[in-house]
Amino acid sequence: MKISALRLFNVKRFASRGVAIEGIGDGVNVLCAANEFGKSTSFEALHALFFQPHSGTPGDVQRLRPYSGGNPLVEADITTDGGSFRITKQYYGGRSARVLDLGSGRLVAQADEAENFISSLIRGGTSGPAGLLWVRQGITGIEKRSRIEEEGEKQVRQSLLESVQGEVEAVTGGRRMADIMAAAKEALSDMVTATGRPKAGGRYAAAIEQRDRLAADEARLAAEVTRLRQALDQRANAAARLVELDSPAEREARRAAIQTAQSRFDAAKAQNEKLKTAEAELKLVSERRNAAERELKAFTEALGKAALLQSSLSSAEINRAEAIKRRREASDAIEKARENVDLAEAEEQELRERLIRFDAATKAHEAHKRLADVKQRLAEAEKLRQSIEEGEAQLALLQIPTKSIEELQACEVEIAKLRAIDEAARPSVSIHYEADTAETVTLDGKPLADGEDRTYDGHARLEVAGIGTIILRSNRPSRSDNQLVQAEAARTALLASMGVNSLSAARDRQARAQQADSDLRGSRDRLSFVAPEGLAKLREEVEAGNTTSLEGIDLDEDPALLRTALAQAEERRKQARLALREVEPDQSRADDAFVAAETRLASLISDQAQLAAILGPEEARSERAHTLSGTLTDLDKSLSEAEARVLELGTDAGDLASIEATLTRARSIEAAVDKEINALRETMAGLNAEIRAQSEEAVEEKWRETSEALTAANARMAAHEKEVAVLQRVTTALENARSEARELYLKPVMAELGPLLRLLFDDVSITFDDKTLLPQTILRNGQEEDVDRLSGGMREQLSVLTRLAFARLLARDGRPAPVILDDALVYSDDDRIEKMFDALHRQSRDQQIIVFSCRQRAFQKLGGNVLQMKDWQP
Amino acid sequence: MFRFIHSSDLHLGKRFGNFEGDLPSRLREARHHVITQLAAHAREQSATTVLLAGDTFDTETPAPHVRRQAFAEMAHDPEIRWVILPGNHDSLQSSQLWTTLKAEAPENVVLAVEPRPIELASGVVLLPAPCTTRRPGRDLTEWMDGQASPDGTLRIGLAHGAIRSFSEEGAASEVIPPDRARRAGLDYLALGDWHGTVSVDPRTQYCGTPEPDRFKHDAPGTALLVTMAGSSSIPDIQALPTATFVWRSLDLHLLEGDAPEPALSSLLPASRERRNSLIRVVASGHTRLAARADLVAAVERAAPDFAFLELDQDGLATECELEDLDQIDRGGALREAANALLAESTDERRPLSEREIARAALMRLYSYTQAVTS
Incomplete structure (x- = not known):
């Protein structure tokens, strides 16, 4: 269309x-x-x-x-x-x-x-x-x-692809695949979570939980069984031991052992008593014998000593007599020496006094002779001092400080200088009259001579006869003469301070002051010569001379003779003292010798008394010696008899300690066995209770039961683990297969899209989402990105391209x-x-x-x- | 002639924690029931003595109700004398147990707790070898060799433990010599410990447990009726059934193309017996995906009939043909997934566990596809 x-x-x-x-x-x-x-x-x-x-x-x-x-x-x-x-x-x-x-x-x-x-x-x-x-x-x-x-x-995309590539069901497994996948996943999800962990509340988790619980129970029960078995073992051992200890034969053997030991101990004890008595007797005899021996020995020694003592005594008495004699002699010698010393000392004393008296007389005479001279010096010194005091007063009036004079001089110079400067700066006027001019000009009333140069301050009036008055104005500020006035004031002050009226007068006074000073210095030198230690000293000397009298002074004796006699007397005194010191020690020596002789004699006499006490009267002495020796012999015999008896008894007595130890051991065995029997019975009672408690709880049976259950639980868990692994494997296999199938399924559209993509982008590839059949991720530069995250531009481009690809597909489908x-x-x-x-x-x-x-x-x-x-x- | 019943390993009070539901208590009850069974056999066979060769109790400290109820059952018929020998599970180490047992034992129960002769009848002497501890570490029957008895006396040994290297408790050092009967001049040596019946020689017998407790032995629980005509004659031994439950491992060997369900049905016991049967089906051989799924389903269907039924298919290899995969899907993603799993399950480079998982996953995928399709 x-x-x-x-x-x-x-x-x-x-x-x-x-x-x-x-x-x-x-x-x-x-x-x-x-x-x-x-x-x-x-x-x-x-x-x-x-x-x-x-x-x-x-x-x-x-x-x-x-x-x-x-x-x-x-x-x-x-x-x-x-x-x-x-x-x-x-x-x-x-x-x-x-x-x-x-x-x-x-x-x-x-x-x-x-x-x-x-x-x-x-x-x-x-x-x-x-x-x-x-x-x-x-x-x-x-x-x-x-x-x-x-x-x-x-749906559109899917149906399109299906029409091109065949039924999607056929490719991806479709509903069957989905159902199987769901079934596998459901089975899996019963047991594990999405992450593969056992799912809480699931069968798998329950199996694990049960296994863990059983393992814990098993461990606990195993420990209890171990404890029970230990208790059983302990009880068996204890019972065996008890039977062994408590058997009649054993008991009889222990009793017999104690009895034997006891009788042996009693016998040994009796024998021991006898031995102790004999030993006591032996000790007594032995002591008596030793006493007799000591007595005899003392007697014999005393006899010997008595003889020796007699001879010592007589020699001691001789010594004493000699000592007394020597002491007396020494005493006499000392008395004589002491008299000599006294004599010499008296003589010396007299000579010394005579010499002193002579010296004093000599000194008084000399002092009288010196007094006149001193008095003369004192008079001169006092006169000198007076003249010095006058000179000093005069000088004080004349003296002017040199510095003030110099200042005054400087002041004069300054004033002169200032006056000269002032004069030089003043305006001046002079007139040179014509030759024939007779008239004279006056300045401020005073005539001005021809060529005279006159200065003026401020203004001046020139009166010229015939002409009038000429006013001269310097028109300079009236000069300040401060400096000059100050200098002149300073000069006046200086002169006043010096008490002179001019510089020359000052200089004159200065010269006179110098003269006075020089005179004063001469008087002082003289005074220090006349009275080198001062006037006061001189006066003292005069005073002392006046008081000394020359009464009673005898200067008749010859001092040299006197001195020689004194020296001789001193020598004699020294000699006498020496002699005395030599004889004095003799006295103490003689005293010591006498004391020694007396002491020795006293000691000998006391020894003699002691011996006499030991020995007794002379006539009984030999008989006593005989008696003593007889007693000793008797006692020696008794001693050897007693020793023999002790030896005999000791051999029979045996080792009482070992015998007693045997008895103690036998008794302790019995006691230990009794104690052990009691302990064993207690132990067994405790174990019995423990075992009864455990067996009533059927711990061992429970342990076996739990142990078997644990084995079963482990097997179950392993089965579950395998089940999970199997289901996961199934799921993975299905997912892989489906995803591969989808790729295959999307191939035609990818084939259309590929060239379009390459027009726009370099090196980009696209994956489609399984579910939406739209681009899901794109791969570029090795990185995968979600389409959702791409820029708006890229997303719209992809969208358009995808549609173009599908359109092309549609076109190819007619x-x-x-x-x-x-x-x-x-x-x-x-x-x-x-x-x-x-x-x-x-x-x-x-x-x-x-x-x-x-x-x-x-x-x-x-x-x-x-x-x-x-x-x-x- | 002397006739007695030889049994052992009653393991009274054993709890069976490895099972679930009411099965453990049923199994435990069955063990107690063995006493009744033995007494009934004794009466039937006019044997007056029952020798229990150790492990009468499962633990050294059985719960009071276990021992009291056992004694009550034994005391029921005073004509039958029970001789109980301590085994390794209920050894003398647990002195308190035996003290208590001694105190509680009815008159017709003899506790053979000391290795000294017990006269069972005139001319019949029993030489017991009680277990002193769980692991005595020595041969406890040795004393029998030196114990003399008058000529013509029937000598019967009673012991618990391993001969050769087999033992219920694993490695044992305290091994009873297999020729102990000959050495000690025993006419019969009654042994316990091994849960299956084993005839060591004509005079030495393990009777096995009267009520099995595991899949290991695969034999029904029995007790032995021993008839001794006289000294020197070989004893006559007859096995008597005693068990309530049957423990069986059934081998199911499949060939490719075999239909698993009929094969399984032919192996499984009759419907009425199933309630008291514990069965482990051990599958082996080769099978196709579908047949395998069928087998699993068949076992699952049959399981409620049984006390216990499980399928061990570790030994079963799965063959996968194109048509099997076609049943999953002829193409598309499902088929791709199946192909991938099949490839992985046969990829020798992968570890066995991974292959195993892949194989199971393929099986699972198959069963899912069948479930979805149907």
């Missing part, structure tokens, strides 16, 4: 108006118009003509009606294999549908028959293959649309249909649009394509047959 003209009247904005688009040809036709020019209206009217029955007023039809109301009329001229026809439809008032054969001009069909005619052209309305070839503004075919519309288009694009390329850039134009032209060789667009400039390049809208009146 091809469309050659479209006319519409009273449609939307064309209220009571009509437009016509004539001359639509083969290939690409372009209607470019600005927005609101009726372009989309034309598209919608065309769409309604083909797809909306004239009798109905659904939404699409209502939208065709202008606001002012009226009856929309749409007409199109078409060409099919059967010829050229004009289809006309009017909606609302006067609704009608008509088909006119343009060749013959005859009415082919009206009303419902006309609708049937149109339906046969498009084969099944919007769900027919032609429906998909309409690409509307903004609808790229990939965006969300109403489900019905979506489904309808899908059912060519026009492709109508209403502003389908709004997002595409110029470059791409040109490529799209190429694609359109490529497809248009055996295809009618009608393009509506508002992008006049861009679509100029599309070329093709340019359509115009013209006014039209039906």
Whole structure:
């Protein structure tokens, strides 16, 4: 089918108006118009003509009606294999549908028959293959649309592919495949979740749960059984041991062992008592014998000592007598020496006193002689001091500081200098009289001589006789004489401070002061010579001389003689002292010797008394010695007898400790056995209770039961695992097969789309969605992207290309249909649009394509047959 | 002449935790019922003695109701004397059990808890070898050699444990010599422990359990009736049926093209017996996808008839032909999936587990397609 003209009247904005688009040809036709020019209206009217029955007023039809109301009329001229026809439809008032054969001009069909005619052209309305070839503004075919519309288009695509590639059912397994897949998935979903985990509440999870529960139970019961078996073993061991311990033979053996040990122990104990008595006796005898031996020995020794002592005693007495004699001699010698010393000392003392007296007399005489000289010096010194004091007073009056004089001099110079400067700066006037001029000019009343240079201050009056008075004005500010006045004030102050009236007077006074100072210095030197230690000292000396008297001074003795005698007396005294020191020690030595002799004698006498006590009276001594030795002999005999007895008893006694140990051991065995028997009975009682409790609970049976159940559960779980694996394998196999089948199924459209894609994009491939039969993902630069995420431009391009591919497919199937694009390329850039134009032209060789667009400039390049809208009146 | 019944391994109180529903309690009840059966046989055969060669109780600490009810049943007929020997499951190690049993035992129950002769009748002496512990670690029958008895006395040995290397408890060091009867001059050695009936020699017998408890032995539960004409003559031994339940492993060998269901039906017991049957069908051979699915379905259909019925198809190889795949689909995605699974299941480079899964997945796909089609 091809469309050659479209006319519409009273449609939307064309209220009571009509437009016509004539001359639509083969290939690409372009209607470019600005927005609101009726372009989309034309598209919608065309769409309604083909797809909306004239009798109905659904939404699409209502939208065709202008606001002012009226009856929309749409007409199109078409060409099919059967010829050229004009289809006309009017909606609302006067609704009608008509088909006119343009060749013959005859009415082919009206009303419902006309609708049937149109339906046969498009084969099944919007769900027919032609429906998909309409690409509307903004609808790229990939965006969300109403489900019905979506489904309808899908059906279209599907039916088209089926017509080309064969029944889709046959290729993809169809309903059977879906049913089987659903059955497998349902079976699988009973057991596992989508991610392959056991599904909670499912059979598989239940099997796992049961297995885990049984495993836990089994472990718990196994432990209990182990415990039970241990208890059984322990009880058996305990019972065996008890039987062994508690047997009568064993008991008798233990009792007999204790009895034997006891009797042996008793016997040994008795023997031991006897031994102890004998040992005590032995000890007693032994002590007695030792005492006798000691006594005898002491007696014999005392005898010997007594003899020795006698001779010592007599020699000691001789020693004592000698010591006494020596002591007396020493005492005499000392007395004599002491007398000598006293004598010598007295002599020396007398001589010394005489010498002292002589020295004192000599000194007093000399002092008297020196007094006159001192008095003379004192008089001179006092006079000198007076003159010094006068000189100092005079000097104080005359003295002027040298610095003040220098300052005064500087002051004078400054004043002179200032005066000279002042004089030099003053204005002056002088007159040189003519020779014959007699008259004299006066300045301020004083005549001015010829050539005299007179200065003045401020102004001056020149009186010239015969002429008048001439006023001279210096016109300079009256000079300040501050400096000069200050200098003169300073000079006056200096002079006053010095007490002079001029510089020369000051200098004169300075010279006189220097003279006075020099005199003063001479007097001082003299005073220090006359009284080197000061006046006070001199006065003291005079005072001392006055008090000294020369009474009683004897200067008769010869001092040399006196001194010699004194030296001799001292020598004698020293000698006497030495002699005394030599004899003094003799005294103490003699005393010591005497004490020693006395001590020794006393000691010997006490020894003698002691011995006498031991020995007793002399006459009984030999008899006593005999008795003592006899006693010792007797005791020796008794001792050896006692020793023999102890030895004998000891041999018989045996090792009491070992025998007692044997007894203790025998008894402890009995005690231990009793204790063990009791312990065993207790243990068994405890074990009995435990075992009874366990066996009443039938733990062992439960364990075996659980263990068997666990084995079964494991098998069941393995079966379930296998079942899951099998079902997963089935599902995977089916899915793979179906997806491969779909690829095969989509092959024709892919074959058409491929070249178109390559026109626009480099290296891009597309996968189709199984369900919608539309592009789902595109692969470019090795990356897969969802079509939904592509740019608007690319999506609309893909949409158009897909439709072109399907249209081509349709054409090949012998059912060519026009492709109508209403502003389908709004997002595409110029470059791409040109490529799209190429694609359109490529497809248009055996295809009618009608393009509506508002992008006049861009679509100029599309070329093709340019359509115009013209006014039209039906 | 002396006549007695030889039985062992009653395992009273065993709980069968590996089954579900009421089957464990039925199996347990059947074990208790064995006592009644043995007593009935004894009366019928005019044997006055029943020798139980160990493992009368399943544990060393049986629940009170287990032993009390057992004794009550034994005491029912005072004419029959029961001799109970401790086995490895109820050894003397559990001294309390035997103390309690001694206290509770009725007059006609003899506990052979000591290795010393017991006179069963005049001229008949029993030499028991009670298990002292779970694993005694020595041959307990050795003492029988040295135990003399007057000439002409019938000597009967009673023991529990392994001869050779077979034992219910795995490896055992305490092995009874197979020629113990000859060595000890026994006229008969009654053995327990092995749950199947084994004749070691004419005078040495394992009677097996009277009520089987596992698939291992594949023989009906019996007790032995032993008749001894006199010393030196070979004892006459007769097996008596005692079991309530039948435990069977049935080999189902299939060839390609065999219809599995008739083959299975021919193996399975009659309907009435099924209630007390525990059956494991061990399938082997080769089968096609359809036949295999049929077999699984047949077993599933039959299962409710039985106390227990399971199919072990590990040994069954599946052959997959083009027509089998055609039944899944002649083309399209389903067929592609089936092809992929078949390829994977026969790909020798893949690990066995993966191939196994792929094979099972193919089976599953097949059964799904059949279910959807039908």
